[in-house]
Amino acid sequence: MIPNLDWMQHAACAGMDARVFFATGNHARAQVHAAQRVCATCPVAAQCADWAIQTGERWGVWGGMSQHQLRQRRRRFTSRAKTTMTVPKAPVKKREPAQCGTRSGYQKHLREKTEICGPCRQANTDADNRLRRTGTATAAA
Structure with missing residues (x-):
């Protein structure tokens, strides 16, 4: 299934250099904050963060969230999904009581x-x- 990515064209970062959202070097913290400021004005930041969590993005700022914040939210998302998923149990076969002569x-x-x-x-x-x-x-x- 191909995900619907129409929200990307409405993003505040559309057309920007992607390197702004992938911090490196000595000024990484300042770069992350600059990227988060762009995301703060974005109308589709929630969809961006959800997409990053669902696809397992490991690097960069997505939806205003740093790599660390995304990892934390992904852990919560996957642990919640595990607890809400119910696996149907096989029906229990009623056992006949043991009979004499066996x-x-x-x-x-x-x-x-x-x-x-x-x-x-x-x-x-x-x-x-x-x-x-x-x-x-x-x-x-």
Whole structure:
């Protein structure tokens, strides 16, 4: 998707030398303040700052914000986006209770410390024997 950049033609900096907004050298702080003064008169400074944050601009003054201010706002923007995004959870499959005569029934007896019935004991023995023979306790379908 191509972003709508029509706001750029209404910017106070339209037609200016872009180097004004990218401070370098010993007078960087003064250059940043000069760029911010231009941005203070700009009717589209908010769109400019939003664009810089969304596109990940790392250098220069955008929307009247220095590199440091943009980084701070980008962190707030991304952390807010993470907290507001909700990921749909998979529906929880309701589990059937373990039934007597199965290995899970045998394990339920152990968990609940109840007397193990004959069918559960036999199911556990069968599963153990199957595990030794085939490498899996699950019966073949």
